Amino acid sequence: MATLELNNIVKDFAGTQVIKGVDLEVKDREFVVFVGPSGCGKSTLLRMIAGLESVSSGDILIDGQRMNEVGPAERGLSMVFQSYALYPHMTVEDNMGFSLRLAKVPKAERREKVLEAARILQLENLLERKPKALSGGQRQRVAIGRAIVRNPSIFLFDEPLSNLDAALRVQMRIELARLHEELDATMIYVTHDQIEAMTMADKIVVLQGGIVEQVGSPMELYHHPRNRFVAGFIGSPKMNFIDVEVREARGEGVSVRLPGGGEYSVPVDGSGCQAGDTLSLGIRPEHLTLDDNGPLEGDITVIERLGGVTSLYVQCHGEEWILVTDGEVSHRVRDNVRFGFAPARAHLFAEDGLALTHLERHPLVDVERRQNRASTAADAS
């Protein structure tokens, strides 16, 4: 049982503000992911929550209690480090039981708790080993085990999977999600990998330059990005952006003219702009479709075949567009193609980067993460 509240958190490093006033609320048992490009402050924010970094101004509240001046060990949190930070000269058992040993917990009780954590993580056979004799995935599990043994109110993860190879990462992702269900704990997770963010999070916090750009469920960020940065950051390959001219702007839709001459009516609230304005139109590569009667046309410059899907880079009116299409597409480089998109899939961004609100909310936005898993979908519905 734990909630976390950040009120206008600021971090100053010798005159440079790296966190510029962050407000955030984390509910009990929520899985929150901080995501953003390198240097956006996500790790600093996590370290401030952990107590490893001081807070320049603002309040950190855990379960409603102000924690700014409380030491890292007394906050009741556990952290899993990117480098795992296992103690190399201790066995797995000693690593996991170190916090209990410092707390002077009797040996028998200590062993019992370590064994319980080891059972959850399937580490029973490795307890006598030193970290050096473990594989990357096993070290990762020991680091998580060390966090579990402390029975924290909130788990903090600092890019825990970035040192693992791709296959192991997929496996650990599922394991972490299972762990979240089993432990029923609040977790805060920092990553730069958006697949981790999209698959594990109840709530994603997108950070850039020390500012929260958007907080929301994964599908909300994908379908309703608040601004151009979030739109470009979430989704891979990146969203295509192109400048368009407004023909007609009304509350129930905005008509825009594409550079090639095609005209689209995008169902967004256009009450803030008027005809003649220049807006930025964003459309995801997977929402562009090859269409012989489509309004856009251009020459293919690069083809990336991934088997299941194919990415086409198309030069169109001086802009490079990326299309994600069927893996079976037979086009060759320098072929001329026509393509288009469903207007409802497009996003319009004003001069200041803010998105114009879509008139309809996407139906998947309110699906909870729990409903995506067989083990918990039953009791959620």
Added chain:
Amino acid sequence: MRSFLLQAPAVSLLLLWMLVPLCMTLWFSFQRYNLLNPFISGFAGVDNYTYLLTDPALWTAMGNTLLLVGWVLAITVVGGTLLAVLFQQEFFGRGIARLLVIAPFFVMPTVSALIWKNMMMHPVNGVLAWLFNLFGFQAVDWFSSLPLTSIILIVSWEWLPFALLILLTAIQSLDDDQVEAARMDGAGPIAIFWFITLPHLKRAISVVIMIEMIFLLTIFAEIFVTTSGGPGLASTNLAYLIYIRALLDFDVGGASAGGVIAIVLANIVAIFLIRTVARHLET
């Protein structure tokens, strides 16, 4: 075959360098050979050894050697570790402080012994005498009343920077994440030192002990310059005893026997040491 040929010059030079003195020492140790009297000559059998091994001076010198090595190692390793932790902290002027603390290592042993003798420990002019007087104590005549202790202090002063240097570089390679993880686990500064820093330094400490021991077994200049092994044999170690035999008594045979005993002693120590260090380096 070609690789042998190419290695031969270096290997044979080293072999010559080592074998010739060793064989000569062994040869002389079985000879009657006194520089004062050319008529005493010929094969001595084990006489030189029996004479030496039954001489109480040898056992005094051995004891002094062990005391000297043991105490200097204890002081430099413990002091070096604590100083390394101190100099790892951020403080104003750390760069200059580090440079100053390492400086004694660059002073040659004779000079530092002279500085200690004439400026620090002198019973009339010395800084320590002045300090003792300042606090109302009787000044100590270091070299006559505490000869071995004085030598230990001087040698420790010379070798502390070496231990500090090695341990400081080792401490700098300690992963910050580990310290932070320990802090999250509830470890205070002392617990972090005991459970994280010290185990991390284990390997570096064993290297310091090995290297220092090799040099400390043959300490000579400091004794020669300050106490000349005295009073009596109170500060004579094995190296100095051999010097007394060879160049004060002019007994080359006896000195060579002493040299052979020193070689045996050094090898026994080295075997134990290299074994333990090698074990540390493996794990």
